[in-house]
Amino acid sequence: MKKSLRTIALILALILMMSVLVTGCQPTNTTAPTTAPTGEVKTKLPAGTKIGMTILVNDGLFATMAQYIQYIADNIGFELVLDVGAFSPEDQVASVENLIAAGCQGIVFCNFSEAVLPKIATVCDEAEVYWAQYCRQVDNQEIVASLNNSKYYVGRCYENNANVAVRVVKAFEELNVKKTAIIGPATGDTTTDTVSAKFKSLCQEKGIEVYTEIRNAQEAADCTAAAETIVSNFPDVEGIIVLSGSTGKLEGVFKGLENVGKLGKIKVGALDASVNIVEDLKKGSIVCANSGQFVDNMFTTMLVLNAVLGTPLKTDGKATIECEYVAFYKAADAEFYFANMENLKDKVFAYNIDEVRKMVKYFNPAFTYDDLQAIATAYSTEDVKTRHNIT
Template identity: 25%
Template sequence: MKTIFKKVTAAALAATMVVGMAACGSGSETASSSDSAASSSGTEAAATPAVTDNSKIKIGVSIWSSTDVLGSQCKLILDAAADALGVEVQYVDQGHVSEKVTASVEQLVAAGCQGIIICNSSDTEMTSAIKTCNDNGVYLAQFFRIISETNSADIYQAAKDSAYYIGAVHEDEPANGEALVNILLDKGDRDIGLIGWEQGDATWLGRWEGYKAGVDKWNEAHPDDPAQLSEPQYAGTTSEGGSKAAEALMAADPNLDALIPAGGGGDPLQGAIAAVERAGKTQDIDIVSTDFLPDLGDRLENGSMAGESGGHYCDPLIAFMMVYNAIKGNYTGFAGNFEDVSFPYLYVSSAEDYQAYEKYFVDQLPYTSDELVEMSNLDLSALKEAAKNISIEDAASRAGN
């Protein structure tokens, strides 16, 4: 199959794996490298021996929800990867409640997980998560999140120093926010209400930065046709929260012509849409958001959604592969490094756009079992390249279309 993924796989498998930031090595090399890394990170944890028997590998997933729209899609691809590789996976749903987020890491370590992937809520939670993993020799990677080097410099440095923290798989959230607000501005919307999920969440703050940047750029270029963005209403991660937030914004501003429920797994968006429908304003208020809904195609067609970003749900798959290879001893030398894995959003703004996404990401998973095994054999550099190239077009080419 002529695809970027296949080309990356072939190149990676043909290349000689070298020890380094994204190194692959034997079990003995891994132990030596891990000893050195643990020493340089200042942790007391002994080197974690490589696990060669996949049936003995257990990877934990700390997630806001494994049952809502986005979370259930993440679980599908992670379960498929676990089945393809013959490893065990365990989930803990923490609802982005800070104490539950930190407790989830302790719970997964106690359950015998050698590696954990986590979608945390705030950077501060990562202090405890990193310490727990350092103390127990458990590998850790973030998904849908990255620690802010600017706003959380001490936590970022702790992650970088750790012999067990691998890195973060995340999107360019400011760019995402700006792209979404531009969809609304291009449709003629000028009075935009904003719904966040949790104050202080790094991903939410990134999206908010993008929304504000888009509006600011518009106003600078169109001083006679200004747009405004409301202060956010916070919804948590529930449908009821999204509904109440939308109702509050509509009540506060009768001229509201657009809403951005910023995300939170999909449920807040569904609540906001329902509130707009109950108010009889579906044709008056355009809605864009992040995290695809299962009926997004219909909603783009009937006008209850104007556009959306997200939909890939493969972000945690890349974090899963990073942790898997660390447990196997294929990736080593984490202390002093912070692997920043950029991941692309998919954008749809029409029913036709969604049909292509639905064909390759909903009706079927974008990777077969054989392709998931091939992905697990990539070195870290090639894995990052594969992540960067995940797209509707790539999935279509892998399907032979």
């Protein structure tokens, strides 16, 4: 009997030894677990994760973007560093260098000119810092090639800018607007250049005349002067498209039209929305605004954040995420949007914290680049109503 017990003990010891050896030979799992060692679900990123963001001004659309990303950072656990006010290419390079010097591991960047992008790529490659563009597509194929060759360039998010022109022309047609003009910032910016080109093409196709295009309206005062000049030179103008209405530029156009007694009489369509868009739609100051692009910045942040954490969403090339604007034709459109999609006061957004957390592979290892693209493609008021059960 004792011999049998010793034999059984020896067999069990051998089995245990083999189990240890086999376990020790298994490959290490490098995918971040979704639960902590205690079994609790993880809700915070690793300590020390730091993301930088360049924003052009600290108000309007850019302020909304910054506040939304700060809200996300506070809730999922990373540090956000802002660099504000870089407009010229030289200042934008310095802005990125400032964020690198501050210890940022990834940078979310918005350029004014495509020409600056190769320099940004060089700076980030040398510093081994991941970066991506928000609200910007790249048209110059030589620059695209240089970005594709940049190790630390993650990709870009941008809107379907041509559809801005489609919506504005549709609104003008419904109001029988046949004589129009264009106000926008200097040429060389892909976003506004795309809207302008599509608008002119559609107008030619539909028999709508474009009297003039003023492309030096960088500030609100420039837009005021441009609107006054258009009315002075073309008294019978019926509609104006504003290629960039952010940072007070759309309000500048309204002021110019008011100064010459044409506010509400000349129909205005725009990329971006005014600060008081609900009232402006009610008064008829504008007939079509295209907004909602603050989520673009979030999608870009998710691309950079996943790369910084060692789990890039796109591993076979650079990311190109396209999303749509949200169009406001009437006050009710804007009221719904600011109550349910961009509500800073009550912290109600198109994507809540639980939804954002699922876009990070650290929390959700199954998440993919295709998943992010599908989310961006679906972005709309109807999508928000469905996801958040709003009737």
